[in-house]
C-alpha cells in the first residue's frame with residue numbers, strides 16, 4: 562500500500578483557502594500513484610475554536626469533497642479531521658472514504674485536549690474509530706488520543722494492523738509525539754502512520770515530524786519540518802511476522818489485569 566502523508570500548513574480561520582489547498586494536495590498525491598492519502602487534524606479551520614459557529618462544517622461539505630475525489634481518482638482518503646457542527650454541538654471529526662467513494666468511518670475525537678480549550682468548545686466522541694479498507698481493519702485516532710495507550714490498544718485488539726493519527730501537535734512537545742508514537746507501534750506491534758501539521762497559529766508553533774513507524778519500531782518516514790507530501794510503502798504482512806517473533810498478544814493476561822484493576826479500586 563503506497564501511502565501519501567500531507568504535511569501542510571493550515572490557514573487559521575480560513576476554510577476556503579484550506580479547502581483549495583487540500584484539493585491541490587490530494588491531486589498531487591493521486592497523480593503520484595498514492596493508494597491512500599492522509600491529512601492532518603482540523604485542516605478546515607485550524608484551532609479557531611471561538612469562531613466555530615460560522616466556520617465549522619455544518620453542510621457535509623467535507624464528506625462530499627472527499628467522496629467525490631476518492632471515487633474519481635480511486636484512492637482511499639483518511640481525511641485527517643475537520644471541525645464539524647452537529648445537532649448537539651461542535652466536534653473534531655475524522656472522515657475516512659474508500660476508493661469507491663463510500664464513507665467508511667466518521668470518528669469524533671474521543672479525548673479533548675484541555676491545553677487547547679477543546680473541552681470548552683467541543684463535544685467528545687464515543688466511537689472506536691475502526692474501519693475497513695478492502696476488507697482489512699484499520700484504526701484512526703486524533704492527536705491527544707495517542708496519550709491514551711488503552712485507546713490505541715482497543716483498536717489493535719479489534720484487529721487494526723495499521724493505525725492512522727492526524728494531529729496539530731505543537732513543536733514544544735514534539736519529543737513526546739515521537740516517543741509516544743514509537744511506543745504505540747512497538748507495544749501494539751502494528752504500523753502507525755501519523756500526520757502532523759507545520760506552521761503556526763496565534764497560540765502555537767506546530768512541529769511537523771509526520772512519521773510512519775513499522776511494527777518493530779523502525780521509523781520508515783520522518784518529514785521533520787518539510788512542507789509537502791511524504792510517501793511510504795507499507796506491507797501489512799510485517800505485522801504478522803513481528804507478532805510471531807514476540808507473541809505479545811498471545812501472552813496478554815486479561816484476567817490478571819482485571820483482578821489488578823479491582824485491587825486498585827479497593828485501595829481508593
Ligand SMILES: O=C(O)CCC(=O)C(=O)O
Nearest residue numbers: 674704705729730731734
Ligand atoms: O498532547 C499534546 O501534547 C498535544 C495534543 C494536541 O495538540 C491536540 O490534541 O490537539
